[in-house]
Amino acid sequence: MKKRLILLLSVLLLVPSIVFAAKDIVIEINGKAIKSEQPAIIDNGRTLVPIRFISKALNYEVEWDDDDREVEIENDDAKKGEVEKVTLKIGEKRAKIEIEDGEDRYIDLEVAPAIRNDRTYVPLRFVSETFGHNVDWNNDTRTVIINTVK
Template identity: 45%
Template sequence: MKKKFILGASILALALPTFVTANSNIRIWMKGEVIKSDVAPYIYQERTMVPLRVISENLGKEVIWDGDKRSVNIKDEKGNEFSLLIGGKFMEDISANVDRKIELDAPALIKDDRTFVPLRAIAEAFGERVDWDKDKRVVVIGEGYDTNKIKEEKTRYLQEKKEVLDPLGLDYLYNKDMAGKSDEEKSNYEKRMREMPSKVFKGYKNGEVEGCLAWLSFAKAGQFFESELNKNPYLNPRKDGLGIGVTERGESMSGFDDYEKDEKFKRELLGLNSGPCMAGLEHFDYYLNFDGTFNYFMLPLHYQGTAPEMLKEVKNIVAHPKKIKFIKADKSEIEKLLKTLDTHYD
């Protein structure tokens, strides 16, 4: 079945010079301004990858995804329409009375559940001019490029970055540059940041401080089973201690005897728990979104049925996380919770 959508979660690729590197801070300029993106551009086979919403929201094109055929159709109001297959080397012009193929420098692909296609080929196919400002590392689409506005954008970006620095020393929670990275890169980054000594709380690691902040944020969002704990997040930890555990990327999701056949977790998970016993345990696992929020889910403490049934249940839970925003807790609130730690981040 074809599904028509505005692709807020898809990506396309732009052909650029070979000297562009994977860690470049690349921006896209179109129609008088720098395009804002929830995913940072990155390089694939010497091509810059950027969100497909550039096509739907900025070039004003209609995008249709066909999951069965694994294809993307892009068209405009003038009747121009192009089709790409995932992994294909050509883009087909399927406009009325037209039958031609356009060879692509980079194939359409799917990465981290996002669809990528070459932006230069698409932009130029629809008559848009594409240039590259190597000094400021800006992809320029269309006419009227204003270098002064690029300087303003850079200044604004630096100001915003300075404003979000966290007083608890957890600046990495707001590192939007990580949003477009792979699951492996995100997990490695999370692990590295969490293992670092806290700059604010002597004798503790970032992971322990972050875990306490997540616990307080969870209560603020009213997500605990016990309503009293939502009102007083120190209630259980004061009696039973606060536990912090880590599920690393690549760990098994279920109890299959054959490890190779089991599904693996794609992200590192930080787990928090506190309670008098398994029956009364408050708990959740989460991973970072790098925009000041985290996605969480609650795995069952006990399972019924076979390993395949368990795996199906776990996969369904992990696939439907909920999002919570980190609160702006002060140092004294975190210190109060750190003193209750029963198990530490390690």
């Protein structure tokens, strides 16, 4: 009887922490909170967001290649030396970066893009910083803060 009571109390103590841990991640761009139809997720300590949502918010174009399961994020306003295009492949921890009038390069990622709920999720910090934006994280409020430089 005593073991059951201890087990029950342990479970009851854990339930609130599980509920509170599910608090949505807030994303701010230049001080303004933006909201996606699908929530951001945390994978291996990295925030992933639906690619169309963040690309639209940062004014980039997105192309999806269903055959290769690749997504391209393009900055049509790239100037010489700036990132023009980023290509990410679902499940791969490597991204291709194309520089306007420069050489392509490859970057290793800490977490691979993924498909969740029929949406392509990409690492938010990587995409934002690759295009030159500043990114910060407020752990107390679970907020990603992006400040654009353009």
